[in-house]
Amino acid sequence: xxxxxxxxxxxxxxxxxxxxxxxxxxxxxxxxxxxxxxxxxxxxxxxxxxxxxxxxxxxxxxxxxxxxxxxxxxxxxxxxxxxxxxxxxxxxxxxxxxxxxxxxxxxxxxxxxxxxxxxxxxxxxxxxxxxxxxxxxxxxxxxxxxxxxxxx
DNA sequence: GCCAACGTTGGC
DNA sequence: GCCAACGTTGGC
Numbered sequence: 001x002x003x004x005x006x007x008x009x010x011x012x013x014x015x016x017x018x019x020x021x022x023x024x025x026x027x028x029x030x031x032x033x034x035x036x037x038x039x040x041x042x043x044x045x046x047x048x049x050x051x052x053x054x055x056x057x058x059x060x061x062x063x064x065x066x067x068x069x070x071x072x073x074x075x076x077x078x079x080x081x082x083x084x085x086x087x088x089x090x091x092x093x094x095x096x097x098x099x100x101x102x103x104x105x106x107x108x109x110x111x112x113x114x115x116x117x118x119x120x121x122x123x124x125x126x127x128x129x130x131x132x133x134x135x136x137x138x139x140x141x142x143x144x145x146x147x148x149x150x151x152x
Numbered sequence: 153g154c155c156a157a158c159g160t161t162g163g164c
Numbered sequence: 165g166c167c168a169a170c171g172t173t174g175g176c
């Protein structure tokens with residue numbers, strides 16, 4: 001089992017959206033970066049868990065835990081000209097982008113802010129804390145996973 | 153296949 | 165809203 005960190009803007013799709021979704025489950029659409037796509041398409045496994053990270057908000061940080069609950073399948077928002085995720089170079093025949101379904105597991109009573117993550121010396125290797133990193137999906141080591149949970 | 157221009161991300 | 169750091173695009 002692998003661990004991940006998945007970013008989303010709370011105004012677009014926050015952890016409350018997932019919590020309220022039918023069966024606590026929703027697709028994770030809109031990934032338009034090849035590395036993040038490869039993680040999602042090739043590296044994730046059903047049952048992997050991920051931190052849900054709220055970005056572009058105040059404060060940004062980890063707000064809960066979700067679980068990967070489907071295999072990867074074509075991200076159909078790329079086929080829809082009206083979608084903000086539309087990509088004319090992706091087609092149902094030959095999809096460029098993929099997604100998976102994720103399930104709400106838990107919302108933390110307090111956010112673990114990026115400032116707190118940065119202040120934790122044990123987490124200096126976390127991909128998301130490295131300068132200039134913008135990947136929306138990043139792997140988390142077992143050690144990092146445990147350490148973050150200790151910060152609750 | 154180089155690389156300049158452009159668009160996006162996201163913390164601050 | 166600023167802007168640095170990236171990724172992508174497309175002319176050549």
